[in-house]
Amino acid sequence: MPRDTPQTTTPLPAVRPGFVAAYMAAQVGAYIAFIPLLTILLPLKAAAIDPAGRAEVLSQAALWGAMTAGLAGVVAGIIGDRTRHWPGGRSLWLIGGLIGTVFSYALFHQATTAPSLIAAIIVLQISLNFMLNPLAATLPERVPAHQRGMVAGFTGLAYPLSNLFGAVVIGLWLIAETDRFIAVVAVTVAMVLPFITATIRTTSHNAGRIDRSLSLSALADRDFLLAFASRLLVQTAVAMNVLYLLFFVDQETNVARVLPSVRIEVVAGGLLIVSTALAVVAGLVGGRLSDRIGKRRRIVFAGAALLAAGALLMAIVPQWPGPFVAQAAFGIGVGLYGITEAVLAAEVLPSTKDAGRDLGLLNVASTGAQMLAPSLALATLSWVGEDLQLVYLAGSALAIMGGSLVLALRRVP
Numbered sequence: 001m002p003r004d005t006p007q008t009t010t011p012l013p014a015v016r017p018g019f020v021a022a023y024m025a026a027q028v029g030a031y032i033a034f035i036p037l038l039t040i041l042l043p044l045k046a047a048a049i050d051p052a053g054r055a056e057v058l059s060q061a062a063l064w065g066a067m068t069a070g071l072a073g074v075v076a077g078i079i080g081d082r083t084r085h086w087p088g089g090r091s092l093w094l095i096g097g098l099i100g101t102v103f104s105y106a107l108f109h110q111a112t113t114a115p116s117l118i119a120a121i122i123v124l125q126i127s128l129n130f131m132l133n134p135l136a137a138t139l140p141e142r143v144p145a146h147q148r149g150m151v152a153g154f155t156g157l158a159y160p161l162s163n164l165f166g167a168v169v170i171g172l173w174l175i176a177e178t179d180r181f182i183a184v185v186a187v188t189v190a191m192v193l194p195f196i197t198a199t200i201r202t203t204s205h206n207a208g209r210i211d212r213s214l215s216l217s218a219l220a221d222r223d224f225l226l227a228f229a230s231r232l233l234v235q236t237a238v239a240m241n242v243l244y245l246l247f248f249v250d251q252e253t254n255v256a257r258v259l260p261s262v263r264i265e266v267v268a269g270g271l272l273i274v275s276t277a278l279a280v281v282a283g284l285v286g287g288r289l290s291d292r293i294g295k296r297r298r299i300v301f302a303g304a305a306l307l308a309a310g311a312l313l314m315a316i317v318p319q320w321p322g323p324f325v326a327q328a329a330f331g332i333g334v335g336l337y338g339i340t341e342a343v344l345a346a347e348v349l350p351s352t353k354d355a356g357r358d359l360g361l362l363n364v365a366s367t368g369a370q371m372l373a374p375s376l377a378l379a380t381l382s383w384v385g386e387d388l389q390l391v392y393l394a395g396s397a398l399a400i401m402g403g404s405l406v407l408a409l410r411r412v413p
Contacts, residue, residue: 012144027158029191036166072129090134100127231365233402237395239373275331282335303336304403311396
């Protein structure tokens with residue numbers, strides 16, 4: 001079928017603070033729908049289903065979830081691109097994703113076997129991507145370039161705020177499983193609905209005419225492939241740090257002697273809190289800075305370099321307070337890289353008319369990193385033995401390689 005001739009897009013109008021607030025709330029709500037689940041609720045459910053084989057049940061559910069997320073993100077993007085000219089545009093799929101998320105939590109609550117738990121997480125990942133993809137497409141389609149760093153900086157608070165919600169509300173305040181599930185669903189709905197209300201009556205400003213051919217032409221675009229590879233490498237390094245931090249603190253450091261009265265999990269949690277807090281600050285500063293100076297590639301590379309330095313410091317200075325300094329540097333790097341790379345991703349897209357599809361493809365790099373990180377770590381450990389310092393050395397190398405790829409981009413300043 002022949003392609004429609006694309007129309008020239010008009011400049012995007014500046015977004016107002018109310019829109020930014022609704023957008024940020026929707027991002028936080030979408031993250032609350034899955035971060036507390038992955039960190040607390042899913043492990044507890046796996047343990048309740050099979051106490052003896054809880055690790056295997058959890059691993060199977062996580063693997064199926066990651067595979068589903070990668071595919072669902074691309075499908076959601078393609079469908080969103082083809083329907084964004086409808087009245088309501090991508091917000092229609094936000095509604096569908098929200099309804100599916102609520103339904104998936106009902107499935108989680110009823111799950112009593114490993115297959116039923118896997119089915120619930122498959123439904124959740126499909127639903128989540130029909131929420132997350134329209135939200136990601138909002139940045140290139142509705143926010144002008146000079147405001148993207150600022151908007152991305154604020155919405156970058158979604159991950160740490162959802163972590164905080166999980167730790168305080170789900171981990172400390174509520175005890176019963178039913179209450180926890182209800183809290184997650186209620187907060188998610190309350191935070192996503194205002195953005196749906198604000199956008200349901202409008203289409204994206206640059207909707208233009210729709211290309212109805214099924215194409216993954218972005219995979220032939222040089223800059224897009226570089227951005228994809230960069231995200232895959234750096235996010236793998238981030239996943240390796242988070243996944244093995246507790247074991248590293250316990251096995252490779254002298255924390256037990258320096259802080260004998262503090263449990264290892266408390267030390268690891270404290271390091272993550274420091275890292276996350278600094279990531280938030282660095283992300284907000286980096287987003288605004290990238291808007292002001294326009295040198296997004298350099299900021300992304302600086303973030304990846306700091307991230308790599310943190311992982312390297314973990315490996316070569318494991319004695320306390322080395323891990324504290326390392327995680328601080330790591331957190332600043334994550335903030336600079338993550339927020340500015342989100343803006344860079346919006347600007348590296350071959351065409352804004354396929355933003356949803358191409359952002360879905362980029363998201364495969366993030367889900368792929370969640371599978372690649374344990375695979376590389378296991379390969380390293382099987383080769384050299386139980387030496388987690390080499391795992392962090394590998395993470396450092398991946399981060400600097402990923403950051404260096406960004407410098408080769410041509411369409412981004």
